[in-house]
Amino acid sequence: MAAPSGRRNGGDGASLWAALLLAAVALRPAEAVSEPTTVAFDVRPGGVVHTFSQNVGPGDKYTCVFTYASQGGTNEKWQMSLGTSEDHQHFTCTIWRPQGKSYLYFTQFKAEVRGAEIEYGMAYSKAAFERESDVPLKNEEFEVTKTAVSHRPGAFKAELSKLVIVAKASRSEL
Secondary structure (H helix, E strand, C coil): CCCCCCCECCECHHHHHHHHHHHHHHHCCCCCECCCEEEEEEECCCCCCEEEEEEECHHHCEEEEEEEEEECCCCEEEEEEEEEECCCCEEEEEEECCCCCCCCEEEEEEEEEECEEEEEEEEEEECCECCECCEECCHHHEEECCCEEEECCCCCCCCCCEEEEEEEECHHHC
């Protein structure tokens, strides 16, 4: 984007441009997130444990790993999106079914991060789609630790459509 040249409407274009540039810098988010990387993968039923993982950040500093087992139906297309903050000290991992609700019966799940500690984690039985909103799992159905969001055996009701994690670089990574 080039700075405007000359005068417009009798005003000083250069000083207007400088003021707009300063305002944009001042209002910029401090923890801006890089353009996320999104990768599609198949969630496969059959009761067998499957794992899908992706790396992100400089030197693939962070890893997000999704491990699950599910039953019923056929393969579903899911996506994993990863992004890092501008300073590479935070990263996000979102795992979801873009079509909203999954029709698979999950017997277990775990979304794990490596190279970071979770600051926020949430699991959803239904992902937002068209005019519908995300529907979170009940707190008793899943747990969040420093490195994972996972099902609680005996309490998880087998519905999963989305996982969201925001993590900060581990002290050893700083």
